[in-house]
Structures are given as structure tokens and as C-alpha cells.
Amino acid sequence: MLGLTEMGEIKTQVAAEAEADRQRDAAPASQPAGPSPRSDLMNRVLALFVIGGAQAQTAAVPQEKSVTLKPGEGSEIKMAMKAGAKANYSWSASGSSVNYDMHGTAPGGKESSYKRGRDATGDTGVLTAGYEGHHGWFWRNRGQAPVTVTVKVTGDFDDLKIMK
Numbered sequence: 001m002l003g004l005t006e007m008g009e010i011k012t013q014v015a016a017e018a019e020a021d022r023q024r025d026a027a028p029a030s031q032p033a034g035p036s037p038r039s040d041l042m043n044r045v046l047a048l049f050v051i052g053g054a055q056a057q058t059a060a061v062p063q064e065k066s067v068t069l070k071p072g073e074g075s076e077i078k079m080a081m082k083a084g085a086k087a088n089y090s091w092s093a094s095g096s097s098v099n100y101d102m103h104g105t106a107p108g109g110k111e112s113s114y115k116r117g118r119d120a121t122g123d124t125g126v127l128t129a130g131y132e133g134h135h136g137w138f139w140r141n142r143g144q145a146p147v148t149v150t151v152k153v154t155g156d157f158d159d160l161k162i163m164k
Helices: 004-026 040-055
Strands: 059-069 074-081 086-094 098-105 111-120 122-128 133-140 147-155 158-162
Touching (some): 059 074, 059 158, 086 133, 133 147
Antiparallel strands (some): 059 147, 074 133, 074 158, 086 122, 086 147, 098 111
């Protein structure tokens, strides 16, 4: 009645995620870490001058996927990419904010995190694959209301998928 059971479940889930993050961060990094965060202005300049020419040879048609997350729920959207491939992206959360992890997964299962955020409502940039595999985002709704996350991507990738 006081909500203590729900608070305990959330606390347990957060502790498990923190431990998984700690273990992943403690593992030696054998793959390139990928892009470092840049300002929005820098991302736009890169997209126009550097990435723009490469898009003519890759998937120039934007692809879009949306997923609605209930409170406490998480989901992933990923794309298959070759090492060094680039994808321009933007995502937004409507209804509330989300926690996220932009990462890649190699064929053997090793994961590398490129960027993380908490209480975010969106992000824009260029994802550069550090290795061949599946690259994308995991979002978790820590709020009390449903959140819809929509991602739009163009670039050198295959098979944009929701990975529930």
C-alpha cells in the first residue's frame, strides 16, 4: 500500500544494472571505444562535410523505429554495421525522460559502450562502429508514465531492428 515493494524491486534492478556496468567497465577494452561526445554544432558540421559525401554511397533514405516503454521497462534498437561504418542518428523520448546506453555488440557477445545518459529526452550525432557487429541504443523508462522513444537513422548500416 505504501509502495515499498515497488521501491524494493526498483532498487534491486538498479543494483543489478550497476553491477553489470561495473563488470563491463572493469573488463579490459580490446576494441576501439568509438566516438567521443561532441557538441551539436560539431556533429552538424561533420554530417555536412565529412559524412555527407559518404552517404551518397550508403543508405541515404532515413529509417525510423519507435518503441513505447512502460514504467520500469527497457528496450533496444540496433543495426548491423561493419567496422568503421558511420550512421547519422537522432532519437527523442516523448512523455518523459529515459536512461540510455549507446553501445555495440561483437559477434562473440562482447559489448562496448560508446555513450550513456540519464534522465535524457533525446540525442543527435554520428555513431561510428568500432568493430563489425550490432550497434545501437538501450533505453529504460525510470518514470511513472509510458514513454515513446523514436530513433531516425541514415548511413552505412543494415537491418534496423527493435531487439526486445
